[in-house]
Amino acid sequence: MSQAAPAPCSDPFQPLRLQGADGASLELLPYGAQLLSWVPAGEHGNRLFLSPAAEYRHGVSVRGGIPVVFPQFSGHGPLPKHGFARVQPWALEQQGPAGCRMRLRESPQTLALWPHPFELRLDLAMQANRLEAALTVLNTGSAAFEFTAALHSYLQVDDIRQTRLHGLQGCRYLDAVRHREYHVQQQEPLQLGEWIDRIYVDAPGELRLEEPARRLRIRQEGFTDTVVWNPAAGLTATLADMEPDGWLRMLCVEAGSTLAPVRLAPGQAWRGTQILIAE
Numbered sequence: 001m002s003q004a005a006p007a008p009c010s011d012p013f014q015p016l017r018l019q020g021a022d023g024a025s026l027e028l029l030p031y032g033a034q035l036l037s038w039v040p041a042g043e044h045g046n047r048l049f050l051s052p053a054a055e056y057r058h059g060v061s062v063r064g065g066i067p068v069v070f071p072q073f074s075g076h077g078p079l080p081k082h083g084f085a086r087v088q089p090w091a092l093e094q095q096g097p098a099g100c101r102m103r104l105r106e107s108p109q110t111l112a113l114w115p116h117p118f119e120l121r122l123d124l125a126m127q128a129n130r131l132e133a134a135l136t137v138l139n140t141g142s143a144a145f146e147f148t149a150a151l152h153s154y155l156q157v158d159d160i161r162q163t164r165l166h167g168l169q170g171c172r173y174l175d176a177v178r179h180r181e182y183h184v185q186q187q188e189p190l191q192l193g194e195w196i197d198r199i200y201v202d203a204p205g206e207l208r209l210e211e212p213a214r215r216l217r218i219r220q221e222g223f224t225d226t227v228v229w230n231p232a233a234g235l236t237a238t239l240a241d242m243e244p245d246g247w248l249r250m251l252c253v254e255a256g257s258t259l260a261p262v263r264l265a266p267g268q269a270w271r272g273t274q275i276l277i278a279e
């Protein structure tokens with residue numbers, strides 16, 4: 001990756017476009033450091049789901065791509081849902097043809113919500129059919145803090161009802177759909193098409209998303225949990241930024257540390273990575 005001077009992006013809603021020499025490409029919004037699209041080398045379509053009804057304005061999270069969840073997962077705490085990183089303008093720190101580093105530091109807005117100095121880095125790297133997204137959290141203050149976080153990846157599928165997720169059998173999960181109870185995954189592969197909202201705890205390092213015509217390997221490192229979410233028709237109808245049938249074309253498979261907070265002493269850093277491999 002070539003080094004460029006850190007640049008605050010003048011319009012955070014103006015996407016950055018990167019095109020690797022091998023033909024892979026991505027589009028990224030400085031607002032939220034949100035990846036909007038990733039097209040692997042040799043393919044033509046976005047492997048990430050981006051809702052055509054997504055909203056692009058301050059204070060609202062863009063529905064699709066890969067939102068960065070920090071410092072709070074979902075509604076599990078006093079902060080706004082999924083924290084604030086996804087609705088802040090990030091700076092572009094480094095950029096090359098096949099990758100970039102985005103950076104977010106504390107600001108008066110973040111300190112008003114969460115009184116800790118921090119630095120977040122999102123490193124994105126494409127290589128042929130592979131995309132790596134790495135989130136680094138640094139404690140730049142003088143007191144310890146705790147956080148939860150996730151890479152909230154919306155994966156594009158042709159038809160969720162024909163899609164299977166392999167690799168979760170035997171894994172314990174917290175089911176947000178059924179009274180927030182814990183269960184153990186029996187079905188293998190996991191069949192989809194109904195409302196699902198689960199946190200798989202101590203999730204395996206690799207899953208496989210299988211569709212009739214293609215496949216995606218999903219790896220994670222550093223993160224402890226995997227969240228699987230699809231709103232189905234009922235919940236989708238309540239989301240203004242989703243088309244009524246949008247749920248048929250997406251599945252969120254999120255790499256997260258969501259239930260047990262990560263504690264960072266002053267000067268310490270933590271890193272979590274999600275790797276997507278298109279096949």
Ligand SMILES: O=P(O)(O)OC[C@H]1O[C@@H](O)[C@H](O)[C@@H](O)[C@@H]1O
Binds near residue numbers: 061081198227229
């Ligand atoms: O609508 P939001 O805030 O982007 O959240 C979407 C979903 O994100 C998932 O991570 C949660 O498990 C779901 O409960 C939630 O509905």
